Amino acid sequence: AFFWLVSLLLASLIWFVSVHLSDREDAKLQYGLLIFGAAVSVLLQEAFRFAYFKLLKKADEGLATISEDGRSPISLRQMAYVSGLSFGIISGVFSVINVLADSVGPGIVGIHGDSPYYFITSAFLTMALVLLHTFWGVIFFDACEKRRYWCLGLVVASHLLTSGLTFLNPWYEASLVPIFIITLCMGLWAFVTAGGSFRNVLKCLSC
Amino acid sequence: MITFMNNSDSEEEPCNERTSLMSAESPPVPSYQDGLQASEAGEAQAHRKRRTGSSHSPNNIADGDMSDSGVPVRESALENEEEELTLKYGAKHVIMLFVPVTLCMIVVVATIKSVRFYTEKNGQLIYTPFSEDTPSVGQRLLNSVLNTIIMISVIVVMTVFLVLLYKYRCYKFIHGWLILSSLMLLFLFTYIYLGEVLKTYNVAMDYPTLFLVIWNFGAVGMICIHWKGPLQLQQAYLIMISALMALVFIKYLPEWSAWVILGAISIYDLMAVLCPKGPLRMLVETAQERNEPIFPALIYSSAMMWTVGMAKPDTAARGPSQQTWDAGEDGRDNHRSPSHADSQMSETRSPVPTRPITSFEELEEEERGVKLGLGDFIFYSVLVGKAAATASGDWNTTLACFVAILIGLCLTLLLLAVFKKALPALPISITFGLVFYFSTDNLVRPFMDTLASHQLYI
Numbered sequence: 157a158f159f160w161l162v163s164l165l166l167a168s169l170i171w172f173v174s175v176h177l178s179d180r181e182d183a184k185l186q187y188g189l190l191i192f193g194a195a196v197s198v199l200l201q202e203a204f205r206f207a208y209f210k211l212l213k214k215a216d217e218g219l220a221t222i223s224e225d226g227r228s229p230i231s232l233r234q235m236a237y238v239s240g241l242s243f244g245i246i247s248g249v250f251s252v253i254n255v256l257a258d259s260v261g262p263g264i265v266g267i268h269g270d271s272p273y274y275f276i277t278s279a280f281l282t283m284a285l286v287l288l289h290t291f292w293g294v295i296f297f298d299a300c301e302k303r304r305y306w307c308l309g310l311v312v313a314s315h316l317l318t319s320g321l322t323f324l325n326p327w328y329e330a331s332l333v334p335i336f337i338i339t340l341c342m343g344l345w346a347f348v349t350a351g352g353s354f355r356n357v358l359k360c361l362s363c
Numbered sequence: 364m365i366t367f368m369n370n371s372d373s374e375e376e377p378c379n380e381r382t383s384l385m386s387a388e389s390p391p392v393p394s395y396q397d398g399l400q401a402s403e404a405g406e407a408q409a410h411r412k413r414r415t416g417s418s419h420s421p422n423n424i425a426d427g428d429m430s431d432s433g434v435p436v437r438e439s440a441l442e443n444e445e446e447e448l449t450l451k452y453g454a455k456h457v458i459m460l461f462v463p464v465t466l467c468m469i470v471v472v473a474t475i476k477s478v479r480f481y482t483e484k485n486g487q488l489i490y491t492p493f494s495e496d497t498p499s500v501g502q503r504l505l506n507s508v509l510n511t512i513i514m515i516s517v518i519v520v521m522t523v524f525l526v527l528l529y530k531y532r533c534y535k536f537i538h539g540w541l542i543l544s545s546l547m548l549l550f551l552f553t554y555i556y557l558g559e560v561l562k563t564y565n566v567a568m569d570y571p572t573l574f575l576v577i578w579n580f581g582a583v584g585m586i587c588i589h590w591k592g593p594l595q596l597q598q599a600y601l602i603m604i605s606a607l608m609a610l611v612f613i614k615y616l617p618e619w620s621a622w623v624i625l626g627a628i629s630i631y632d633l634m635a636v637l638c639p640k641g642p643l644r645m646l647v648e649t650a651q652e653r654n655e656p657i658f659p660a661l662i663y664s665s666a667m668m669w670t671v672g673m674a675k676p677d678t679a680a681r682g683p684s685q686q687t688w689d690a691g692e693d694g695r696d697n698h699r700s701p702s703h704a705d706s707q708m709s710e711t712r713s714p715v716p717t718r719p720i721t722s723f724e725e726l727e728e729e730e731r732g733v734k735l736g737l738g739d740f741i742f743y744s745v746l747v748g749k750a751a752a753t754a755s756g757d758w759n760t761t762l763a764c765f766v767a768i769l770i771g772l773c774l775t776l777l778l779l780a781v782f783k784k785a786l787p788a789l790p791i792s793i794t795f796g797l798v799f800y801f802s803t804d805n806l807v808r809p810f811m812d813t814l815a816s817h818q819l820y821i
Binding site: 157158161164165167168169171172190193194197198201246247249250251253254255257274277278281282285318319322323325 | 757758759762763766767770799802803805806807809810811812813814815817818819820821
């Protein structure tokens, strides 16, 4: 979570500087800068995820050398899951908590012509984002571990794609549906990466 | 308000002794490490260590090391075991400290966000006499710096006074002072807090009920903190009084002064604990030399609590150095002590049923808890509460400060495991918290707001 926050900080620093250096009045430019800021933020998040992976790897090696049986008490998969989950939680919380806080207060959604489904779609999007971060975490760590760089690239690309899809946002069919499809695919991929299989699921359900 | 300001003298005393003293970190952790590391056998607690050393396995190895028969391999194995135990217990203690710090912050933030009273400006403490309603920025900055200087010097004077009293064994005076200040916190501040909460939620309560509730709360609190009581109840009370104190600070410190004070006090903390002549360091060392626990009213202990009653006459044939520990241990319920020893010791050794050995193991457990000063709780909560109060109603800033403080606490505990002596808990956390507060408020907030208004997700 801390790493995600730092990445967010740097990204917003870049955006802030760029906004201040540019023309405030031009709405198109501002929007373009926003897209630029969002893209930079996504890239920074993935960079920090990588940095976190490196840190955890070092810690893992340290733990393994000093433990009694030579293995570390936490497997890399667990760390991947936890790191993905924490990225997801902090990113989800940051995206949605102000919306939640405002939703407690009085008001009518969409009175100025925006969509009246703002709150519910925000809720779904946040849920998708949290799940996505968790899945990305698992896939990312596994890809780094096995040095499959195409997996890494695919993760980063899908993050960029997801973020880009949210730019289509009042057009909810175009953004929500693909994002959920991506979430499902990522979920299946992460499940397979973590060693699950159809048989495991059957075993789990039958016992 | 006049009466309140008059009380502020004694009100500052608890805050001062709490803040000043309690920035010190856990003194027993060095002692437990001493138990494991034979190399520090030269210290004053050597005899105690050897006692403890005889009762469990790592120290048998330590004894071997002590007698200098060590083959280098054996020593490195010993070090690895020590490190492993350090890390294992270190991680557990991090979690054990996260929970109370989080709880305190939650209470403070919840109160700030819901009860209007604590965000209204209704005067200032006499310790921050300069007002911040000045027209120019420079004047405001100057006033806040002057306020900080006055506040810090008051804290320094109080700390030095307390350390002198402790050095010259004026225990009665210190106890009286502590009892008075906790009385005031438990009764007066709770009364005000309860009154404001009831006002906010428009709940009517008659005076007899109020009196009964506050009397019970305060009386049980006094007993729990200063005498004996269940560990969790004591921890809960300490968290509550820290939260109350933090709320008072948030209300009565003007804005810029609060931030400058936070910065200055972490620098002061760093110096007071690490400099050889720093008052807090002297306090911790004196307490360790005399094998006495530091006053329980000022420290949050994550493991067994220590009682104030020291040096009761010892019945069993144990050494004099054991007296303080045994007194504390005798004071608790008999059925509680073995179970505590069991739950916390089961990982490394099986609890021995006979009473004397259990008390040894319990001795270990007392040392094994990490202790965090109440002043640290208070200042963490002040930072998060101020973020919640003044960050234009933004929850992101509050959350960012919260994460920053917890990470700072983690790092501090890591350093504690590495350096094995009392460390100041404030500097790293407060630095992270301040950095994150200002950067989140000014940089991240417009970014996230713009993103959210277009419903964009990153």
